[in-house]
Amino acid sequence: xxxxxxxxxxxxxxxxxxxxxxxxxxxxxxxxxxxxxxxxxxxxxxxxxxxxxxxxxxxxxxxxxxxxxxxxxxxxxxxxxxxxxxxxxxxxxxxxxxxxxxxxxxxxxxxxxxxxxxxxxxxxxxxxxxxxxxxxxxxxxxxxxxxxxxxxxxxxxxxxxxxxxxxxxxxxxxxxxxxxxxxxxxxxxxxxxxxxxxxxxxxxxxxxxxxxxxxxxxxxxxxxxxxxxxxxxxxxxxxxxxxxxxxxxxxxxxxxxxxxxxxxxxxxxxxxxxxxxxxxxxxxxxxxxxxxxxxxxxxxxxxxxxxxxxxxxxxxxxxxxxx
Amino acid sequence: xxxxxxxxxxxxxxxxxxxxxxxxxxxxxxxxxxxxxxxxxxxxxxxxxxxxxxxxxxxxxxxxxxxxxxxxxxxxxxxxxxxxxxxxxxxxxxxxxxxxxxxxxxxxxxxxxxxxxxxxxxxxxxxxxxxxxxxxxxxxxxxxxxxxxxxxxxxxxxxxxxxxxxxxxxxxxxxxxxxxxxxxxxxxxxxxxxxxxxxxxxxxxxxxxxxxxxxxxxxxxxxxxxxxxxxxxxxxxxxxxxxxxxxxxxxxxxxxxxxxxxxxxxxxxxxxxxxxxxxxxxxxxxxxxxxxxxxxxxxxxxxxxxxxxxxxxxxxxxxxxxxxxxxxxxxxxxxxxxxxxxxxxxxxxxxxxxxxxxxxxxxxxxxxxxxxxxxxxxxxxxxxxxxxxxxxxxxxxxxxxxxxxxxxxxxxxxxxxxxxxxxxxxxxxxxxxxxxxxxxxxxxxxxxxxxxxxxxxxxxxxxxxxxxxxxxxxxxxxxxxxxxxxxxxxxxxxxxxxxxxxxxxxxxxxxxxxxxxxxxxxxxxxxxxxxxxxxxxxxxxxxxxxxxxxxxxxxxxxxxxxxxxxxxxxxxxxxxxxxxxxxxxxx
Numbered sequence: 065x066x067x068x069x070x071x072x073x074x075x076x077x078x079x080x081x082x083x084x085x086x087x088x089x090x091x092x093x094x095x096x097x098x099x100x101x102x103x104x105x106x107x108x109x110x111x112x113x114x115x116x117x118x119x120x121x122x123x124x125x126x127x128x129x130x131x132x133x134x135x136x137x138x139x140x141x142x143x144x145x146x147x148x149x150x151x152x153x154x155x156x157x158x159x160x161x162x163x164x165x166x167x168x169x170x171x172x173x174x175x176x177x178x179x180x181x182x183x184x185x186x187x188x189x190x191x192x193x194x195x196x197x198x199x200x201x202x203x204x205x206x207x208x209x210x211x212x213x214x215x216x217x218x219x220x221x222x223x224x225x226x227x228x229x230x231x232x233x234x235x236x237x238x239x240x241x242x243x244x245x246x247x248x249x250x251x252x253x254x255x256x257x258x259x260x261x262x263x264x265x266x267x268x269x270x271x272x273x274x275x276x277x278x279x280x281x282x283x284x285x286x287x288x289x290x291x292x293x294x295x296x297x298x299x300x301x302x303x304x305x306x307x308x309x310x311x312x313x314x315x316x317x318x319x320x321x322x323x324x325x326x327x328x329x330x331x332x333x334x335x336x337x338x339x340x341x342x343x344x345x346x347x348x349x350x351x352x353x354x355x356x357x358x359x360x361x362x363x364x365x366x367x368x369x370x371x372x373x374x375x376x377x378x379x380x381x382x383x384x385x386x387x
Numbered sequence: 388x389x390x391x392x393x394x395x396x397x398x399x400x401x402x403x404x405x406x407x408x409x410x411x412x413x414x415x416x417x418x419x420x421x422x423x424x425x426x427x428x429x430x431x432x433x434x435x436x437x438x439x440x441x442x443x444x445x446x447x448x449x450x451x452x453x454x455x456x457x458x459x460x461x462x463x464x465x466x467x468x469x470x471x472x473x474x475x476x477x478x479x480x481x482x483x484x485x486x487x488x489x490x491x492x493x494x495x496x497x498x499x500x501x502x503x504x505x506x507x508x509x510x511x512x513x514x515x516x517x518x519x520x521x522x523x524x525x526x527x528x529x530x531x532x533x534x535x536x537x538x539x540x541x542x543x544x545x546x547x548x549x550x551x552x553x554x555x556x557x558x559x560x561x562x563x564x565x566x567x568x569x570x571x572x573x574x575x576x577x578x579x580x581x582x583x584x585x586x587x588x589x590x591x592x593x594x595x596x597x598x599x600x601x602x603x604x605x606x607x608x609x610x611x612x613x614x615x616x617x618x619x620x621x622x623x624x625x626x627x628x629x630x631x632x633x634x635x636x637x638x639x640x641x642x643x644x645x646x647x648x649x650x651x652x653x654x655x656x657x658x659x660x661x662x663x664x665x666x667x668x669x670x671x672x673x674x675x676x677x678x679x680x681x682x683x684x685x686x687x688x689x690x691x692x693x694x695x696x697x698x699x700x701x702x703x704x705x706x707x708x709x710x711x712x713x714x715x716x717x718x719x720x721x722x723x724x725x726x727x728x729x730x731x732x733x734x735x736x737x738x739x740x741x742x743x744x745x746x747x748x749x750x751x752x753x754x755x756x757x758x759x760x761x762x763x764x765x766x767x768x769x770x771x772x773x774x775x776x777x778x779x780x781x782x783x784x785x786x787x788x789x790x791x792x793x794x795x796x797x798x799x800x801x802x803x804x805x806x807x808x809x810x811x812x813x814x815x816x817x818x819x820x821x822x823x824x825x826x827x828x829x830x831x832x833x834x835x836x837x838x839x840x841x842x843x844x845x846x847x848x849x850x851x852x853x854x855x856x857x858x859x860x861x862x863x864x865x866x867x868x869x870x871x872x873x874x875x876x877x878x879x880x881x882x883x884x885x886x887x888x889x890x891x892x893x894x895x896x897x898x899x900x901x902x903x904x905x906x907x908x909x910x911x912x913x914x915x916x917x918x919x920x921x922x923x924x925x926x927x928x929x930x931x932x933x934x935x936x937x938x939x940x941x942x943x944x945x946x947x948x949x950x951x952x953x954x955x956x957x958x959x960x961x962x963x964x965x966x967x968x969x970x971x972x973x974x
Contacts, residue, residue, distance in 0.1 A: 121618055318553065325519050325547060339621045370519055374547060380620030383545045383553050 098129050101348050102151040103160040103341070104144060105134035106188070110317045111290060111337050112162075114384045115186070118341025119160065126349045131156065139262055141165040141232070148172040152181060158348040162187045166234035182351035186344035187335075188235050196351040199344045199361045201335045203235045206314065206365045207242020213331045213367050214284050214312045221252035222283025225275060227268060228292030229260045236288040239314065243286055257282070261292055265319070268295025269302075276303070284310035290317040293332065297323035316368070316382050324370055331369040336381060339363045402708065406701035407694070414693040415686075422682045429678045437671050438638050441594055441651040445664040448600055449653040451588050456658050460538060462488065463559050463578050466498055470576060471565065476500070476508040485511055496556050497546060497579035503532060503562075508574060514549040522548065527558035531575040535562030540658045542609040543616075546579050556581055557611065585612045594651075598666035601626065605659040608632050631663045640668070707735040711742060723750040763941045766934050767819060786840045802839055805832040813863065819942075821862045822970070823855050823890050823897065830865040830888060837873055845877045845884035845903075855890035858897045858967045861942060867935050868901040868961045876905025876959055896947075897967040904958035913953050932961070939965065 103119050105112040116132050123130035131151070135143035141164045148161060149172055159176055163169035163185060170192040173183045183195040190198075214224065226243060230236045240258060247253045259275060261268040268291060276282065276299075285300075287293035293313025297320070300309050306328050313320055313332045323329040340363050351357050372378050466488060473481040485498050489511045499510035505523040507516060522528060527541040541558040556579035565572045585602070589612060592600040601613040608628040610619055618624035627643040627650075634652040641650045649671075651664035707730065714727045723746055727739040783806055790799045812829040815821050827849055834847045869886065877884030887902045917936050936949040943966050953959040 117617060118621070121615060125615075321553065322517075322550075325517055327519055336621055338617050339623055342618065342621065342623055374521060374525075374545065376542075376544070379545045383555065385555050385616045385620060 098127065099157040099349065099352060100129040100131065100155075101158045101160060101345055101352075102131045102133065102154075102156040103162075103345065104147050104151065105132065105162045106144070106164050107136065107138040108134050109138075109290075111315055114337040115162070115341035115344075117384060118338035118343075119345045120341075121338075122342045122345035122349070126346065128157075128345070128349055130345060135164075138164055138233075139230075141168050145169060145172050148176065152176050152179065156181065158352045159183045160344040160348050161185055161190065163190045163234070164188070165232045166237075167191045167232070182348055184344050184348040184351065184357075186340050187337075188233070191234075197347045197357045197359055197361060199340055199347055199363060201363055201365045203238035204242040204245075206333050206335070207239035208246040209242075209365060209367055210239070210286055210312050210314065210331075210333045211243040211246035213333070213369075214286055214310060215247070215250075215253075217310045217312065217330045218284045221254065223255045223280075224253065224257070225272070225282045225285045226256060226258045226288065227261060227272065227285055227296055228288035229258050230262065230289075231260065239288050261295070265291045265295035265298060268292045269299040270295075272296050272299040273303075281305070282309055284312065287311065287313040289313075290315040290320055293317075293329060294319040294323065297328040301326075301328050321373070321382060324368070324373055327370055329370075331367055333365050333367050334381060335365055336363050338384065401705065403698075403701040403705040406704060407697045410697035410701070411690065411694050414697075415690060418686055418689050418693075422686055426678060426682055430675060433671055433674050433678075437649065437666065438651070441598075441649065441664050441666055442636075442638060442653070444592055444594060445600060445651045445653045445662050448588055448592055448664075449655050449662045451591075452585070452602070452655050452660070452662065453657070455584055455588065456540075456655065459559060459578070459580060460657075462492065462495070463538060463561070463576075466578060467561065467563060467576055470500055470509075470574075471563070473509075473565075475567065478509065481509060482511075482513075485509070494580050494583045495578065496554055496581050497548065497577060499548070499577045501528070501575045501577065503573040503575065510549070512549055512551070514551055516548055517550055520548050527560040527577065528575055531560040531562040531577075532573075533562075535564070535573070537561065540660075542604055542607070543582070543611055554579075554581060557585075582612060586614075589614055592664065594664055594666035595670040597670065598664065600662055600664045602655075603628055603631060603661050603663060605632070605654065605661055611660055626663070626665075631661065634661075704735075707739070711735065711739055714742065718746055718749075723753060759941050763938065766938045766941070782840060783836055786836075790839070798839060802836060805835040808832045809836065815862055819861060820859045820968075823851065823858045823860050823899070826860050826862060826865055826899075827851055827856075827888070827890060829862070830869055833866050833869060834886070834888075837869075841873070841878070843883070845873070845886055847886040847888065849888045851890035852892060854892045855897055855967070857969050858890075858892070858965070859970065860897065860899065860963075860965050861938055864935055864939070864963055864965075865899060865901060867931060868963070871931060872901055872903040872905060872959065872961075876903040876907070880905055892967050895967060897965040899963040899965070900960060901963075902958065902960045907953045907955045907957050907959050909955055913951060916951060917949060935963070939963070 101119075101123065103116065105115060112134060119130055119132065133147050133151070135147065137143075144161075144164050145168060148159065148169070151159065152172070152175065159173075159181055161169060161173060161183060163173075166189060169190050173185070173190050174192050174194050176183050177192075177194045177196075183190075185195055185198045185200075187200045189200070218224075224247075226240055228236060229240050244256065247256065257275070257279065259271055261271045268287075272285065272295065285296045287296050290313065293311065293315070294317065296311055296313075300306060300311060301323075303309075306326075307330075311323075311329045313329050314334075316332060316334045320329060320332055324332060343361055343363065347357050347361065366378070366381060368378055368382060373382060466485060469481060469484045469488075489495050489498055497511065500508040501522065502508060505528070510516075526544070527539065530539040530541070538559060538561045541560065543555055543557055545553050546556045546558075547553060559578045559580065561576050563574055563576055565574050589600055589602075592598075594600065599614045602611040603609065604611055608631075610616070610626065610628065613619050613624075613626070615624055619626065625644060627641055630639070630641060630643070631650060631652055635654050636652055638649055638651045641648050647668040649666050649668055651666070653662045653664075654660070655662060711727060714725055717725055725746065727743055729736045729739050729743075783802070787799055787802050787806075790802065809829065809832040812821070812825055812832070815825070831849055834849075838845065838847070865888065869888070872884075872886050877886070885904050887900070889900045889902075891898050891900075916932050918933065932949060932951070939948045947964045947966060950962040950964065951959065952962075
């Protein structure tokens with residue numbers, strides 16, 4: 065009887081040991097409750113694919129699921145609002161929005177925040193105090209930088225065209241304001257003409273052509289966005305006024321970089337789309353985890369000209385690394 | 388009652404508790420020690436394994452990379468060979484040959500030949516060149532010009548020579564001298580390679596879940612390739628390259644990025660690159676945590692098991708002892724009719740058997756004592772009864788009547804006084820032990836009465852040592868002896884007898900002696916005198932000598948009692964041996 069009891073307990077003990085051993089054999093699986101972050105960009109252009117690369121790098125590093133979406137056209141504000149609302153209804157955990165419109169995106173962003181979905185604005189600000197953070201550059205300061213560079217290139221004087229102003233697009237508004245403020249009260253800056261053009265390069269090129277035909281040549285053009293810069297460069301090249309009409313642009317689209325190397329664009333003020341995407345997602349995840357986040361994260365700008373574009377450090381900023 | 392038992396069960400002083408606790412504590416110490424040793428061993432092994440496997444992996448990657456670079460060098464020399472064979476540029480045949488090489492490898496981006504002045508001689512792709520390439524100031528071009536006939540590898544850079552996409556490449560370049568039309572021409576041969584193969588190689592590296600490998604340039608510490616190259620370029624990620632540069636190969640720990648990481652270095656021959664493997668220690672720590680939790684579980688399990696076993700075993704050991712204790716308590720309370728059941732023939736079993744034997748013996752002794760006490764009471768009662776023997780009283784009273792009838796008042800008074808004193812000492816307020824003096828007095832009154840009755844048929848003498856008088860004796864010891872002497876020694880004889888009674892202390896014992904010079908008796912009679920009453924009835928002489936003998940022995944033990952010497956026609960001497968106790972000693 066006693067022997068049996070001891071043997072029974074020994075068997076039980078061995079079984080328990082075995083159970084303890086097999087427990088170790090389990091493969092630790094990934095977290096089931098993987099958080100999902102939606103990144104709503106302005107469009108699917110080059111700039112945004114680099115933003116997406118940065119966002120994907122952050123998502124991979126932080127172990128979250130990233131969904132990228134954007135309307136076809138940067139001007140399609142309604143399409144963007146629709147997407148924000150759709151992803152909100154779908155039930156994402158956090159949102160990263162590059163707002164096409166400073167004011168109209170405020171309501172959907174706020175409704176997301178009120179549902180406990182943190183919103184981080186990237187590249188373009190949103191007119192709301194409720195969103196967690198803004199990741200991007202100081203566009204006003206970028207405008208001043210561009211203006212300074214243009215003045216330097218144009219030896220301090222001339223007639224200038226500001227191209228690419230877009231009503232409601234906060235970035236271009238800010239850039240324009242920066243440029244005008246930089247030049248305000250400068251007697252050598254003779255005339256500044258501001259011309260709106262939408263986000264189509266050819267349209268911008270035509271506008272430059274018309275304006276030059278009507279108002280005579282400009283000494284320089286400040287293109288407030290990549291399409292405007294590419295359009296202006298195209299027109300200048302076509303008119304064989306390379307170097308005659310100075311061109312300072314924003315951003316670093318492949319076309320702009322080619323024009324920059326060709327010498328049509330003298331300089332461009334770049335931001336770092338990869339960093340914007342990366343930090344946007346990272347900040348959203350931090351907000352999601354209730355960590356304190358900075359209200360404003362400045363990713364910085366840099367003025368690049370044809371000479372400096374192939375400097376080792378600048379190469380890294382200008383050209384996305386694709387295998 | 389139940390609460391009491393439970394309290395006793397868990398009593399801290401119980402043997403069961405002691406055994407259980409000490410066994411458990413001992414096991415705990417041993418298991419804990421073993422666990423600690425195992426844990427330490429596991430840890431070291433895990434760490435060593437990580438270091439070893441990382442080194443193996445990195446070594447593997449390094450040799451693969453070396454192989455890849457060698458193959459690229461081979462491609463380069465093949466290209467170089469074709470170029471040297473080319474007589475003139477551009478050359479249709481050469482372009483076709485280079486095109487074949489170019490198309491077979493998807494990692495080739497550019498094959499180009501430039502003059503030392505930067506003039507293109509031939510190229511693949513053959514697209515238009517961009518302006519503002521700053522060709523001659525690019526690092527690969529310069530190093531080719533500066534070190535002719537030496538194949539150099541550039542750091543990653545953007546190839547900006549040809550129209551089309553800007554691509555990140557590593558440039559292989561070499562300054563060569565061509566013999567064209569009898570004169571020497573210095574040229575620079577360029578082969579650009581993209582990161583496809585390097586990326587594939589790097590992706591094959593598995594260093595835990597988060598680990599990765601990157602490649603640095605030995606001379607300047609530039610990062611050639613990193614799986615998160617864009618993060619590095621954007622300044623969002625930082626690698627502690629300075630420290631990696633100090634090592635040619637081996638492993639070290641690094642926490643400069645805030646996380647504890649193990650860095651494994653391996654240098655790739657002939658290009659001056661280093662592969663840096665990074666693995667995260669928290670993954671090793673995860674293994675460690677698993678081991679820890681396993682060991683904690685094991686410890687808890689073993690402890691639980693041991694606790695059960697020891698509790699069971701200690702109960703097994705201590706319970707028979709407890710049963711024995713309970714039996715002893717019963718014995719303590721006076722119950723001798725118990726028998727401890729013997730379950731096993733172990734120590735406790737043997738102890739139980741001894742205990743049983745002991746209890747049995749005690750029971751026997753108790754019974755014996757009871758028996759003896761009963762016998763004592765009985766003999767005493769018999770003595771008492773004999774004192775009021777009606778015959779004696781009747782005879783005495785008869786004598787008194789006769790004396791009164793003859794007017795011998797003096798004698799009547801003497802007789803009645805003696806009778807009265809005789810009876811008073813007989814009773815002695817119920818005491819069984821009286822001083823020798825009283826006993827002598829008692830026997831004197833008896834002799835006075837008997838002498839009157841037997842009309843001076845005998846004379847007597849009573850003498851006692853002073854020391855003996857204080858001693859104590861059982862009462863009514865001498866009277867039966869004197870009675871015997873009179874009835875059996877003196878009365879049947881024709882002559883006047885003499886009875887001498889004495890008390891003395893001999894060798895520390897008290898000796899009372901009754902000596903007569905009567906008939907005496909033969910040895911056969913003598914031998915039977917001190918034996919108990921035979922079955923079949925009380926002897927004629929009543930209680931007699933045996934009674935006295937037995938009473939003394941019951942009271943004081945077998946070494947005391949009567950010693951009788953007798954000889955026919957010479958008389959009988961009866962010695963009563965008693966311990967010489969005095970009043971104060973008795974108390």
